[in-house]
Amino acid sequence: MTSGTAQESKALPPLPCTGARARRLTRRMTAFYEGYLREAGLRLPQYSLLMHLTRAPQSLLHLAERMDMDRTTLTRALKPLVEAGWVVRHASDDARQRLYALSDSGRQKRDQAQVVWVEAQLALETVLGRDFTAELNAQLEAALERLRPALSPEN
Secondary structure, three states: OHHHHHHHHHHHOOOOOHHHHHHHHHHHHHHHHHHHHHHOOHHHHHHHHHHOOOOOOOHHHHHHHHOOOOHHHHHHHHHHHOOOOEEEEEOOOOOOOEEEEEOOOHHHHHHHHHHHHHHHHHHHHHHHHHHHHHHHHHHHHHHHHHHHHHHOOOO
16 A cells, blocks of 8 residues: 555655554553453453443444454454353344344443443553543544545455
């Protein structure tokens, strides 16, 4: 994927790998949150899924779009939540469409985990500084918005 801007910038040497730094940050951030979420018996991706689900069934496609995930990864991530009884798969009028909703026990698990997540978030803001965390969030959102149109539709 080459753009005019990328070709024009070849005169400058590239900056250090942003992707590698983002991966390192993601691993450390995940470990930080999971240190807290372990108390609720969840991993960070599981907590995130529970937070995006509601009692109203929603399609896998809709959920994948909301979470910026591909459907295959989302299907794998949902499997242990369905097995635990926290997420329920519903039938759809369209046999090709899979619908998922939060079960009562899933709502309880999410509520329990949300209390722990608040502790983790506040601790993170203490470590990084609240202003820095707010700016980091804003920069991450801006990066997501800029990258979205640069990716192929499958991503």
